[in-house]
Amino acid sequence: MRELETEIEATRERLAGTIDQLVYRAHPKTIAQRQKLAIKSTFVDLESGAPRTDNILKVAGGVAGVVVLFVALRKLSR
Numbered sequence: 001m002r003e004l005e006t007e008i009e010a011t012r013e014r015l016a017g018t019i020d021q022l023v024y025r026a027h028p029k030t031i032a033q034r035q036k037l038a039i040k041s042t043f044v045d046l047e048s049g050a051p052r053t054d055n056i057l058k059v060a061g062g063v064a065g066v067v068v069l070f071v072a073l074r075k076l077s078r
Contacts, residue, residue, distance in 0.1 A: 043056055043059075
């Protein structure tokens with residue numbers, strides 16, 4: 001009987017720990033921090049701190065392309 005109670009208590013402790021982890025992972029601040037880190041890691045090598053110029057240039061090129069497209073469309077519509 002005592003063995004069963006000990007096993008039940010250990011299971012409760014594991015479940016409580018799991019619930020605490022889930023609450024932490026689902027907290028909006030934690031989610032925001034993960035997303036911020038994911039975005040930062042796209043543009044900065046987190047180990048060395050060096051900028052990842054390949055990704056920066058891709059984004060800059062995309063933005064420049066969209067701007068050129070809008071300017072061209074605006075001139076054509078006149």
